[in-house]
Amino acid sequence: MPNKRTKVRSTDGNLSLFTDNFMKKALLLLASLVFVSAATVLCKLPKNDTHTPLTTEILQEKYLQDILALQKEVQKLQVTLQSSTDTNLIQQQFLQARKAYKRIEFLVELYNPVLAKGINGAAIDEVEEDDPLQKIVPPSGFQVIEELIFPTFSIENQALALQETGILLSTVSRLHKTSAYNQMTDSHIFDALRLELFRLVALGITGFDMPIAQRSMTEIDEVLTSIYNTVHLYENKIADKKAIEKFDTTLKNAIAFAAQNTDFNSFDRMTFIQQFANPLGEQLVILQNSAKIAFFQEKRLLHSQASSLFSPQFYSSYYFAAEQDTNNVVAKAELGEKLFFEPLISGNNSVSCATCHQPQKGFADGQKVGRGIHQQALLRNTPTLLNVALQANLFADSRVSYLEDQIAEVIANKEEMHSSAEKAAQKINQLPVYQTLNENAFGNKTLQPRQLSEAIAAYLRKLTLLNSRFDHYMQGDHTALNSIEIQGFNLFMGKAKCATCHFVPLFNGTVPPDFSKTEAEILGVPAKPTFNNATLDKDTGKFMSTKVHLHQFAFKTPTLRNVAQTAPYMHNGVYQTLTEVIEFYNKGGGAGIGIDLATQTLPTDPLNLTEKEKIALVSFLEALDDER
Ligand code: HEC
Numbered sequence: 001m002p003n004k005r006t007k008v009r010s011t012d013g014n015l016s017l018f019t020d021n022f023m024k025k026a027l028l029l030l031a032s033l034v035f036v037s038a039a040t041v042l043c044k045l046p047k048n049d050t051h052t053p054l055t056t057e058i059l060q061e062k063y064l065q066d067i068l069a070l071q072k073e074v075q076k077l078q079v080t081l082q083s084s085t086d087t088n089l090i091q092q093q094f095l096q097a098r099k100a101y102k103r104i105e106f107l108v109e110l111y112n113p114v115l116a117k118g119i120n121g122a123a124i125d126e127v128e129e130d131d132p133l134q135k136i137v138p139p140s141g142f143q144v145i146e147e148l149i150f151p152t153f154s155i156e157n158q159a160l161a162l163q164e165t166g167i168l169l170s171t172v173s174r175l176h177k178t179s180a181y182n183q184m185t186d187s188h189i190f191d192a193l194r195l196e197l198f199r200l201v202a203l204g205i206t207g208f209d210m211p212i213a214q215r216s217m218t219e220i221d222e223v224l225t226s227i228y229n230t231v232h233l234y235e236n237k238i239a240d241k242k243a244i245e246k247f248d249t250t251l252k253n254a255i256a257f258a259a260q261n262t263d264f265n266s267f268d269r270m271t272f273i274q275q276f277a278n279p280l281g282e283q284l285v286i287l288q289n290s291a292k293i294a295f296f297q298e299k300r301l302l303h304s305q306a307s308s309l310f311s312p313q314f315y316s317s318y319y320f321a322a323e324q325d326t327n328n329v330v331a332k333a334e335l336g337e338k339l340f341f342e343p344l345i346s347g348n349n350s351v352s353c354a355t356c357h358q359p360q361k362g363f364a365d366g367q368k369v370g371r372g373i374h375q376q377a378l379l380r381n382t383p384t385l386l387n388v389a390l391q392a393n394l395f396a397d398s399r400v401s402y403l404e405d406q407i408a409e410v411i412a413n414k415e416e417m418h419s420s421a422e423k424a425a426q427k428i429n430q431l432p433v434y435q436t437l438n439e440n441a442f443g444n445k446t447l448q449p450r451q452l453s454e455a456i457a458a459y460l461r462k463l464t465l466l467n468s469r470f471d472h473y474m475q476g477d478h479t480a481l482n483s484i485e486i487q488g489f490n491l492f493m494g495k496a497k498c499a500t501c502h503f504v505p506l507f508n509g510t511v512p513p514d515f516s517k518t519e520a521e522i523l524g525v526p527a528k529p530t531f532n533n534a535t536l537d538k539d540t541g542k543f544m545s546t547k548v549h550l551h552q553f554a555f556k557t558p559t560l561r562n563v564a565q566t567a568p569y570m571h572n573g574v575y576q577t578l579t580e581v582i583e584f585y586n587k588g589g590g591a592g593i594g595i596d597l598a599t600q601t602l603p604t605d606p607l608n609l610t611e612k613e614k615i616a617l618v619s620f621l622e623a624l625d626d627e628r
């Protein structure tokens with residue numbers, strides 16, 4: 001397998017994009033927009049130069065022009081805001097500007113992720129965690145403007161909307177300046193195209209990046225057209241012409257599907273993903289192979305060769321590991337499994353990990369909050385450990401980054417195991433039954449304290465399953481889900497907004513498509529399961545570890561895989577059933593049950609789910625049980 005990371009440049013770039021074939025398709029699909037801009041690019045290229053431009057050079061030129069086009073659209077928005085108070089005019093121009101961004105999103109995310117955030121990041125205040133002054137970084141970009149002009153524009157927001165549009169304009173100018181020297185490679189381009197497709201599935205059609213306007217469906221064609229145009233710049237390098245035709249057909253059909261289904265709530269996400277997005281991902285892999293463009297190897301949670309988000313074999317359970325030594329993981333996990341059930345690692349030899357994380361209860365314990373080493377109530381509910389490795393940080397308050405550190409902490413915790421890795425290792429080393437296991441795992445009969453956590457972590461990483469009925473369905477087994485569960489998935493991804501925090505396909509807060517960070521959110525979880533005049537639970541969550549005020553009452557977004565097995569729910573176990581949890585969300589979280597928390601990050605509007613829809617959502621969650 002090719003494993004060169006960079007500089008996989010094409011050598012025979014030429015002007016084949018002007019073949020009749022291309023023209024026909026481009027005109028058919030795009031009303032010739034690309035053609036015009038490609039033509040401009042070509043005019044700029046030196047005419048009697050012996051150097052034939054590389055495809056990446058053509059793309060780079062086109063990119064710079066498309067940034068200028070975005071700049072123009074944002075300027076128009078500025079002018080519209082200055083000269084009009086007509087909601088419709090303003091919103092239309094806003095959507096035009098967003099579309100111009102969607103055309104280049106894959107490249108902005110690839111080369112300027114920081115500016116991508118400035119242009120289209122969430123409209124939520126942030127604090128740099130290592131800033132001792134806790135300076136609040138206000139959000140900027142489209143989503144901030146969206147809040148000011150949707151659902152209707154009112155004159156009081158004019159000044160602010162203009163100010164924010166000005167900021168956006170300067171971010172776009174900066175993007176233009178910093179993009180002048182991009183060194184594009186074919187490998188990165190093809191990678192970015194697939195990531196853009198994954199972004200569309202996980203963040204686009206869920207409304208994640210346009211939460212209020214509910215017009216996400218109208219951006220699908222922009223994203224797909226951009227993918228189409230870029231692929232066709234490579235047309236003459238792709239030997240497999242049938243594959244191009246197939247790709248064109250799928251893409252055209254996807255655009256047609258989106259054009260006919262523009263309503264946010266009723267958009268059939270399952271059909272879109274299964275019939276169009278997943279096949280397009282596979283076809284992009286085929287086209288890349290056919291063009292002999294290498295896949296670069298980069299350390300990622302989702303392997304760079306994945307053709308879709310729904311290919312479990314491409315998720316690496318070692319991505320977030322402190323120890324990158326993946327030798328002997330099978331033997332390490334075998335040792336770790338035995339240690340997991342070993343009460344000797346606790347101070348008074350009475351508690352093992354499995355006392356609280358019980359395999360038959362989805363690795364939770366079925367109690368409101370955990371019971372400690374003296375049977376006392378712990379602060380929080382015991383979470384599942386299934387798929388635990390797929391997160392950038394651990395514990396409800398996100399206080400630890402690595403499983404290895406987390407394990408050492410639990411063992412040392414006075415409330416939980418009240419021992420230490422050193423003491424635990426000492427006890428283990430006196431037991432003959434462990435000698436062979438230790439030796440197989442680490443080449444030594446005696447275990448170092450650090451190896452104890454490493455072994456248990458290896459076992460926990462083996463609990464990465466991703467093989468629920470949902471996964472089978474996504475891989476093409478159409479009997480795996482029934483129609484109510486599919487309806488539940490569509491609600492989860494759309495009207496109920498669940499997937500804007502519990503991202504597919506991990507259903508936790510690890511953000512696709514780069515899966516490098518895990519989010520925490522403020523919901524306003526109550527102390528008691530009442531839906532009227534509720535009071536906020538006192539646990540301050542992430543604030544306890546960061547001391548950042550903005551993190552008060554923020555909790556890590558947990559996975560919903562295997563959730564049917566792990567009642568009760570939330571960090572404090574306040575809800576006994578999934579139906580209650582859904583009722584909480586349906587009312588708008590804390591804000592809807594009488595908790596006034598200005599920093600709530602969950603949208604406060606009620607979801608207006610019908611009884612049938614609530615049942616469908618629960619059914620879908622129940623289809624997320626992994627096979628063990
Ligand atoms: C006394 C009960 C108890 C014991 C024993 C226990 N845990 Fe836990 N575990 C908990 C509770 C409660 C939490 C949630 C704490 C929090 O979020 O602050 C937790 C959290 C975790 C997490 C974080 C999960 C996530 O998604 O953030 C991991 C991993 C974990 N435990 C592994 C272990 C291992 C490994 C052992 C044995 C070495 C162990 N636990 C022993 C109760 C226990």
Ligand code: HEC
Pocket residue numbers: 396492496497498499500501502520521522523525555556557558559560563566568569570571572578581582585586601602603617
């Ligand atoms: C704004 C982000 C956000 C949205 C939207 C959201 N969740 Fe959550 N969800 C969270 C967070 C954060 C938690 C953890 C809260 C806690 O521990 O107090 C959570 C917890 C849960 C739990 C409990 C899990 C457990 O193991 O205790 C369930 C079930 C759940 N969510 C389902 C849903 C469903 C269904 C939807 C859509 C109706 C949804 N969520 C929408 C962020 C979100």
